[in-house]
Amino acid sequence: MPLKLLFIFIIILFSGADALSDELKTLKAERVFLEEELKLAKEPHIYFIFDFKDKKILVKARGKAFKELSIKDFGFWGKPIDVKSAALIKKSSLFGPKRAKIKPGSAGDNVNGEDFQLDAIEIADMPESYSLSFNGIIIHIKPETEGVISLLKNTYRSVEWHITRLLYALWNVAQGKQFIAITISLKEEDAQALYWAAYEKINVIIYKPD
Amino acid sequence: MKIEYLQSLKVYKRLKNKTFLKIIIILAIAFLAADVIGYFTSRHSFKDNIGSAANARKTNKRYLTELKAKNRNLRGIIEGISPAGLYIVVDTAENVLFLKHGNKIIRKAVISAGSGSILKDPSGKRKWVFDTPRGEFNIQSKIVKPKWIKPDWAFIEEGENIPNKTSKKRIAEGVLGDYALGLGEGYFIHGTLYTRLLGRNVTHGCIRVGDEDLRAVYNASEIGTKVFIF
Numbered sequence: 001m002p003l004k005l006l007f008i009f010i011i012i013l014f015s016g017a018d019a020l021s022d023e024l025k026t027l028k029a030e031r032v033f034l035e036e037e038l039k040l041a042k043e044p045h046i047y048f049i050f051d052f053k054d055k056k057i058l059v060k061a062r063g064k065a066f067k068e069l070s071i072k073d074f075g076f077w078g079k080p081i082d083v084k085s086a087a088l089i090k091k092s093s094l095f096g097p098k099r100a101k102i103k104p105g106s107a108g109d110n111v112n113g114e115d116f117q118l119d120a121i122e123i124a125d126m127p128e129s130y131s132l133s134f135n136g137i138i139i140h141i142k143p144e145t146e147g148v149i150s151l152l153k154n155t156y157r158s159v160e161w162h163i164t165r166l167l168y169a170l171w172n173v174a175q176g177k178q179f180i181a182i183t184i185s186l187k188e189e190d191a192q193a194l195y196w197a198a199y200e201k202i203n204v205i206i207y208k209p210d
Numbered sequence: 211m212k213i214e215y216l217q218s219l220k221v222y223k224r225l226k227n228k229t230f231l232k233i234i235i236i237l238a239i240a241f242l243a244a245d246v247i248g249y250f251t252s253r254h255s256f257k258d259n260i261g262s263a264a265n266a267r268k269t270n271k272r273y274l275t276e277l278k279a280k281n282r283n284l285r286g287i288i289e290g291i292s293p294a295g296l297y298i299v300v301d302t303a304e305n306v307l308f309l310k311h312g313n314k315i316i317r318k319a320v321i322s323a324g325s326g327s328i329l330k331d332p333s334g335k336r337k338w339v340f341d342t343p344r345g346e347f348n349i350q351s352k353i354v355k356p357k358w359i360k361p362d363w364a365f366i367e368e369g370e371n372i373p374n375k376t377s378k379k380r381i382a383e384g385v386l387g388d389y390a391l392g393l394g395e396g397y398f399i400h401g402t403l404y405t406r407l408l409g410r411n412v413t414h415g416c417i418r419v420g421d422e423d424l425r426a427v428y429n430a431s432e433i434g435t436k437v438f439i440f
Contacts, residue, residue, distance in 0.1 A: 037288060
């Protein structure tokens with residue numbers, strides 16, 4: 001009986017210490033995250049939060065979330081990420097949207113007619129697979145797999161991404177920079193909405209407590 | 211034969227004795243504990259270590275409480291920055307406008323935002339990209355029966371000669387609906403003649419709203435009301 005008690009005491013002692021240090025770690029990460037968000041919330045700009053803890057992407061301003069996109073799946077490659085805001089340098093895709101060019105003198109052409117054709121870029125024109133580049137971090141967005149065609153497309157995208165990622169990694173290593181790659185699967189329309197909302201220099205926080 | 215030999219040994223008989231087994235286990239734990247104590251005492255005195263471990267635990271607990279309070283406080287500060295009263299949110303991808311108070315949606319309206327098209331001056335000197343600007347804005351003006359002062363691009367788009375800045379040709383009445391809310395730099399939330407295009411990206415950067423929704427937004431908002439566009 002005293003032996004059993006001794007074992008239980010040892011287990012409680014160690015598990016208690018582990019739980020305490022885990023909670024401390026989480027709270028510390030959360031504090032850094034909140035401090036970073038506070039900096040962004042003070043500015044009159046839209047920003048994104050990539051929250052891998054709650055698996056969602058938030059479009060925010062002044063601390064208020066205006067849009068929430070659910071992360072279906074994700075993967076990390078490279079060193080652990082510091083919780084820090086970063087500005088979007090570039091968004092790139094194989095088939096990006098093309099802006100329509102207005103021909104001078106064509107304004108109002110048949111705007112009320114049945115065969116009126118809109119010369120605009122809309123959300124449906126946005127790619128569902130693309131990359132968002134930050135300093136040393138690349139986020140690869142792809143749609144979640146639904147059906148055979150989507151599976152084939154995503155297999156092709158995965159192969160393409162693996163090659164691209166390797167090239168990026170080599171390029172960064174050659175320059176002595178660190179490189180982190182993140183893959184995120186979203187619903188197709190959410191991937192398109194994110195591409196639409198992401199503009200150059202928009203700030204993001206990547207929050208992934210260990 | 212071998213089994214019988216083993217069973218005849220005194221050690222085997224002793225191992226069968228539960229009290230003997232308990233003693234062995236207690237001794238093993240004692241040796242292990244001594245080993246651990248030895249490891250720590252080689253670096254610090256045992257007394258110090260026990261004391262610092264207990265202190266660390268106490269400190270960690272205190273730190274945990276402090277961190278929790280700090281995070282709560284930070285969340286409160288961020289919440290304090292958030293728009294408290296009425297504000298407008300425009301989703302240019304979905305072409306919707308929300309009139310909001312806190313987290314509550316007061317009204318949802320279908321709108322038309324910028325087409326993203328490009329227009330080039332035939333002279334090649336100027337270029338316009340018809341995007342709705344993104345970010346945080348304030349309502350800077352409220353106008354009833356607004357008149358549109360046509361900018362240069364409107365004449366280029368229509369294939370007309372550009373009149374001088376004060377020309378009456380620049381004034382167009384009735385095309386912006388009954389109300390307009392100015393966001394600065396020539397951008398407005400206004401009405402439209404092309405209601406069937408609401409929900410599509412067709413504008414030159416302004417936000418077009420249907421008549422009833424526009425009236426509601428106009429009446430609810432004030433100069434200084436925040437407008438968030440993404």
